[in-house]
Amino acid sequence: MTIEVGSPEWLRTPTASKIPSILGISRFKSQFALWHEMAGLVEPEPPSESTQELFDYGHAAELAAREYWLRRNPRWRASQKEVQYQATHLPGIPLAVATIDRRGSLGGRRRIIEVKTAQSAEDWGDDGSGIVPSDYAAQVLWQMLVSGIYAADLVLWPQYGMPRIYPIEWDVAVADAIAGRVAEWVASLEAGTPPPLDNTVSTYSCLRRLHPDIERDAEVELNPxxxxxxxxxxxxxxxxxxxxxxxxxxxxxxxxxxxxxxxxxxxxxxxxxxxxxxxxxxxxxxxxxxxxxxx
Known part of the structure; x- marks a missing residue:
């Protein structure tokens, strides 16, 4: 059964998109914000109009990226839509989910095709050296771990310039370390122990949504x-x-x-x-x- 993105079950399940935040390396959402969302204490912040436009652009880019990848990989096929995998064998993680943008196939071979858009290629190595942002690399390793497909290409679709394809190498030691961190995360949710505060905009936004009501005339004594x-x-x-x-x-x-x-x-x-x-x-x-x- 496919878990629908945005559903209550999806929200509390470790998925590929949540891995960077769980590891504390996400550029977009803090550990503190994600933990409170997965714990059901705050609703995920709805995307702004500009963010939704980027999401829409990303989904459209996936169609073009699939065609570009196929032209660079003759004889291979690629799924028309996303493919979701689920795993229950990871220690300390009752259910792990990974949804890949496209799945490449050639005979009995399989390959993950993940697509990312970017306004600038500065974080990716302007010389095409194969530098991939760490949060995206961790996300793809999780996809490999859950799906059992140990080959992946990350297609960068920039808003300016030509697309690039970055092969992501399977690293069992790093993947096991990620799984260990996720298991600790799941345990922290069960124990009700949130991660520490930080100075990110994401945490600030979460705290503003965590206590929306104002108890009039109530006071809190601060440390000097x-x-x-x-x-x-x-x-x-x-x-x-x-x-x-x-x-x-x-x-x-x-x-x-x-x-x-x-x-x-x-x-x-x-x-x-x-x-x-x-x-x-x-x-x-x-x-x-x-x-x-x-x-």
């Missing part, structure tokens, strides 16, 4: 250290925001119509089209420029 740290940080942030805005203004003025701001061969920032006839400035926070600058 927490109270002072909070007020100082808010005040400092306002000063830093103003300072950052001034620096962005200076860089935008220097750039004119240029796309990239460079310094000694290092990309510092780039201009990207925004809504309407405007542009936005994005800092290259991964730049190695600061490593060579004296403190």
């Amino acid at each position: 250290g927490l109270a002072s740290e909070y007020l100082r940080t808010v005040a400092d942030r306002k000063l830093l925001d103003a300072e950052e805005r001034g620096l962005k203004n200076r860089i935008l003025a220097e750039m004119g119509n240029a796309q990239y701001a460079m310094c000694h061969g290092h990309k510092i920032a780039d201009r990207r089209n925004a809504r309407g006839d405007t542009v936005s400035l994005y800092a290259n926070t991964k730049s190695e420029f600061l490593e060579g600058v004296p403190a």
Whole structure:
């Protein structure tokens, strides 16, 4: 029986899409937020209009990616739709689920075809070196573990540029480590022990939804250290925001119509089209420029 995505059973079951959050390496959802959703304490946050557009784009990209993969793999076939696998043999995990975007087949051989979209290929190795974001790699390893298909291709479908195919190698040691972490996660749900707080937007959003009611005139006494740290940080942030805005203004003025701001061969920032006839400035926070600058 296929578990429907979004159903109560699906929500409380370890699935491939939840693995990055369980491991604490997701760029989109924190451990704290996922735990409370799987525990049934908060409803999953509904996608915004822009996020839903990305989901729709991703599903459309799967159709094109399937055709592209078939052209790169002659004689192979590929399923028309997603294929879901379930496993009950993993220690400490009553039910494990993995839904793969497409399943390739050639005779008795099988191959997972997973499709991901991206606005930028920077996290994937611009030189085509085969760098795959760790959260996506972990997700595919889980799919291998649950399905028993130990060969996989991750198809990157960028919004700009040509698609790329990244083979994902089976690693039994890493897969076993992932399964161990998931078993610990399942045990924490059964024990009612949530993961610790963190500083992510995802956790902040979860906490806002966790206690939506306001008990009028009720008070909570804060630790003096927490109270002072909070007020100082808010005040400092306002000063830093103003300072950052001034620096962005200076860089935008220097750039004119240029796309990239460079310094000694290092990309510092780039201009990207925004809504309407405007542009936005994005800092290259991964730049190695600061490593060579004296403190």
